[in-house]
Amino acid sequence: MRDNAIAVYYATRDGQARRIAEHICRRLNDGRKPPTPRNLLPTPPPPAELAQASLIVLVAAVRYGKHLPEVERFLNAYSALPSPPPIALASVNLSARKPGKTTSSGNPYLRKTIARHRLAPAAAIAFAGRLDYRRYSWRDRQIIRFIMLLTGGPTDPDTCIEYTSWSAVDEFADQIAALRRRD
Numbered sequence: 514m515r516d517n518a519i520a521v522y523y524a525t526r527d528g529q530a531r532r533i534a535e536h537i538c539r540r541l542n543d544g545r546k547p548p549t550p551r552n553l554l555p556t557p558p559p560p561a562e563l564a565q566a567s568l569i570v571l572v573a574a575v576r577y578g579k580h581l582p583e584v585e586r587f588l589n590a591y592s593a594l595p596s597p598p599p600i601a602l603a604s605v606n607l608s609a610r611k612p613g614k615t616t617s618s619g620n621p622y623l624r625k626t627i628a629r630h631r632l633a634p635a636a637a638i639a640f641a642g643r644l645d646y647r648r649y650s651w652r653d654r655q656i657i658r659f660i661m662l663l664t665g666g667p668t669d670p671d672t673c674i675e676y677t678s679w680s681a682v683d684e685f686a687d688q689i690a691a692l693r694r695r696d
């Protein structure tokens with residue numbers, strides 16, 4: 514039996530996906546107990562927990578062309594449920610800072626993940642993440658700077674920019690709230 518709660522999960526390395534998941538949970542607070550966002554690491558949620566949710570929200574960061582490995586494991590477990598609840602997907606990456614790259618058709622990570630897992634998400638969006646060269650290892654910094662050079666982004670190694678549109682996160686949370694009301 515579904516317990517009618519929205520379950521919010523995130524996968525992060527540098528914290529932006531967690532911040533977005535927390536923002537969504539705060540926005541969902543409509544007098545009921547707001548959901549608590551849960552990290553997919555170190556322990557993935559048990560399948561029974563997923564099956565009980567009325568709606569699953571997944572906020573997933575991208576690294577080196579893919580969502581984090583725990584996202585793949587989570588979606589495999591989700592897809593294996595006999596009757597999976599609806600899912601809302603939010604991908605967090607830097608490609609989404611570009612116009613046209615925030616939708617499920619325009620964002621390559623979102624598009625490929627949806628196709629690979631044969632998902633039919635109730636909502637899907639890509640949010641632009643955060644670029645903070647000082648946090649990265651020397652190797653990661655050089656690679657990301659090179660990618661930024663190719664894609665017209667900042668290459669100054671002191672750059673720290675949050676590209677996330679918090680109004681877009683609010684809109685996504687409102688979409689989720691509307692899905693809950695329809696339930």
Ligand SMILES: Cc1cc2nc3c(=O)[nH]c(=O)nc-3n(C[C@H](O)[C@H](O)[C@H](O)COP(=O)(O)O)c2cc1C
Pocket residue numbers: 524525526527528529530531574575576577578579605606607608609641642643644645649653657
């Ligand atoms: C090592 C590394 C690899 C990344 N690879 C990609 C990538 O392939 N495509 C992309 O659009 N963004 C990429 N990014 C940007 C991240 O998706 C972005 O910084 C996001 O905010 C990370 O989310 P997190 O803070 O929750 O870990 C990368 C960032 C790092 C540090």
